[in-house]
Amino acid sequence: MKAEVILIDRPDVMQLHDMTAHHLSLFSSAVRAGFPSPAADYDAEPIDLNAYITQNPTATFLARVEGDSMIGAHIEPGDLVVIDRSLKPVSGRIVLAFVAGEFTIKRLMQKPDGAYLEPENPKYQSIKITQPDMGRIWGVVVGVVKKV
Amino acid sequence: MAATTRFALVDCNSFYVSCERVFRPELEGVPVVVLSNNDGCVIARSNEAKALGLKMGTPYFQVKDLVKRERVEVFSSNYELYGDMSRRVVSTLSQFTPNLEVYSIDECFLDLSHLRPEEVGKYGHEIQETVLRWTGIPVSVGVAGTKTLAKVANKLAKKRPHANGVLSLQTAAETEEALRETQIGDVWGIGRQHAKRLQQLNVNTAWDLSKMPDGWVKKNMAVTGLRTLLELRGQPCQDLETETPGKKNICTSRSFGRPLTELKDIKEALSTHTVRCATKLRRQNSCAAGVTVFLMTNRFAVTEHLYCNSRTMQLPQPTSSELELLQRAMHLLKGMFRPGKRYVKVGIILTDLVPASEVQLDLFSSQKEEKHSKLMNTLDTLRQRFGHQALTYAVQGNKKESAVEEENRAPWMLQKKFLSSLYTTSVEGLLQVRA
Numbered sequence: 120m121k122a123e124v125i126l127i128d129r130p131d132v133m134q135l136h137d138m139t140a141h142h143l144s145l146f147s148s149a150v151r152a153g154f155p156s157p158a159a160d161y162d163a164e165p166i167d168l169n170a171y172i173t174q175n176p177t178a179t180f181l182a183r184v185e186g187d188s189m190i191g192a193h194i195e196p197g198d199l200v201v202i203d204r205s206l207k208p209v210s211g212r213i214v215l216a217f218v219a220g221e222f223t224i225k226r227l228m229q230k231p232d233g234a235y236l237e238p239e240n241p242k243y244q245s246i247k248i249t250q251p252d253m254g255r256i257w258g259v260v261v262g263v264v265k266k267v
Numbered sequence: 268m269a270a271t272t273r274f275a276l277v278d279c280n281s282f283y284v285s286c287e288r289v290f291r292p293e294l295e296g297v298p299v300v301v302l303s304n305n306d307g308c309v310i311a312r313s314n315e316a317k318a319l320g321l322k323m324g325t326p327y328f329q330v331k332d333l334v335k336r337e338r339v340e341v342f343s344s345n346y347e348l349y350g351d352m353s354r355r356v357v358s359t360l361s362q363f364t365p366n367l368e369v370y371s372i373d374e375c376f377l378d379l380s381h382l383r384p385e386e387v388g389k390y391g392h393e394i395q396e397t398v399l400r401w402t403g404i405p406v407s408v409g410v411a412g413t414k415t416l417a418k419v420a421n422k423l424a425k426k427r428p429h430a431n432g433v434l435s436l437q438t439a440a441e442t443e444e445a446l447r448e449t450q451i452g453d454v455w456g457i458g459r460q461h462a463k464r465l466q467q468l469n470v471n472t473a474w475d476l477s478k479m480p481d482g483w484v485k486k487n488m489a490v491t492g493l494r495t496l497l498e499l500r501g502q503p504c505q506d507l508e509t510e511t512p513g514k515k516n517i518c519t520s521r522s523f524g525r526p527l528t529e530l531k532d533i534k535e536a537l538s539t540h541t542v543r544c545a546t547k548l549r550r551q552n553s554c555a556a557g558v559t560v561f562l563m564t565n566r567f568a569v570t571e572h573l574y575c576n577s578r579t580m581q582l583p584q585p586t587s588s589e590l591e592l593l594q595r596a597m598h599l600l601k602g603m604f605r606p607g608k609r610y611v612k613v614g615i616i617l618t619d620l621v622p623a624s625e626v627q628l629d630l631f632s633s634q635k636e637e638k639h640s641k642l643m644n645t646l647d648t649l650r651q652r653f654g655h656q657a658l659t660y661a662v663q664g665n666k667k668e669s670a671v672e673e674e675n676r677a678p679w680m681l682q683k684k685f686l687s688s689l690y691t692t693s694v695e696g697l698l699q700v701r702a
Contacts (some may be wrong), residue, residue, distance in 0.1 A: 180691060180698070181697050182698040182700045183697045185701055185702070186701045187702065196702075199697065200700070222701060257403075
């Protein structure tokens, strides 16, 4: 749990590319004198939350969510979504799409009669992509950052 | 490292405009321009804006009517965004070759010597598609045996409709055709003066130039001209510069948001520039032995006398401490300031740079130097983490450059009326998306 809090409290958390910036050190020895640490030979790299949340920081962007159409997928208003542009948007993945002049997060579903952008909240309706120029997929959602 | 035998120049199309469009896809196909610092001049245009006759460098006030009539989207320059997007493009390109030269914010030279000739075209398209998919930025790719020819290829990759943004010059015939299509003024390294002179001699295209005698070119256009000539003929004279050498001088200066008359305001601006400049100095691990401050009134005002002054001071010992530099800069400014004038710009230049590791410490100042250097380290770390305005000096004033509302901005701060969000570098600036 602690890891999550630290990640979110950092004001520069959006700098996902900076692999060195968000190390959460679970292990460090600060022995100044006396007997050398027996653990020194086993020293490991600290856990990198960037590497955990995305494979490709160069192509990864963050966005802030408004609206409750994806509540079933645990994407809630105020959350930050992590978007990887390098991934192929395949059927079944949650994507950030740009449709009818607006950015929207939905689940992409390829069906025999065409592609759909489906919400995860019964209050909302699916969007059917009827023409290729109706919209585009901006990137694939790979994670959600929440403040608890 | 063996010399490069095949160069690719990857150039981002209308880079600043493209950065804005990544986060505003509805601006695709719409005329867009980006203005220089202080919303002064047009410095980037989409193709649609070019088609409307908007020219580079035109002052914004001259095109205001056109902009309104044609519904051109206008942006202030958002260098924080462009810098981050540029870094992403470079990082994407580095997947394709370990040898890469970042030539400018929107151009990179890549070493593609390792490819077989028949692979080049496909590889170029792969580069183009990957950069577009990963970053959203469209690029053009020009490939040839020298940097100058790669530049030629890149320009034509944009111009020839069937090239689809990728052009590779491999055979002599392809190269000749490309050189004949390239106007002399468009050749990399040929300035306006030389272009004019060459045209008078009926040298109109890059091809004509490549046929000029070496001796004439060397005599009239110096060694750099000769280098261009040889490169146009396919003989590489410039290899990739993969490591950028530290700069010899560092300068930070900005025009004011509006003309200033008060010393206090100018001090705020100069101290902020000094802190920026010192940060750049430390980033390249250098110390400065000289400080120059310059101050000027409006060059174009007819009714006022131009006042333009600069003062230089040598330091007893090279330093990178902004405490030292601030003190000197303020001193120099005070000596130049004349009341009753309307100033438009102030700047600082740090000169006589030496690597920090080579600074000789003298016996009496070494303790102070060490203290300062520790303090600067801490400041750099904190500013990197919390933003460059996290820790400021009283003399810088208490207004934030990131503030949007007019009343929260100091009069010296740049005008940025049309600034887009810091989509990638600030939590507050993130893209808002519906779910």
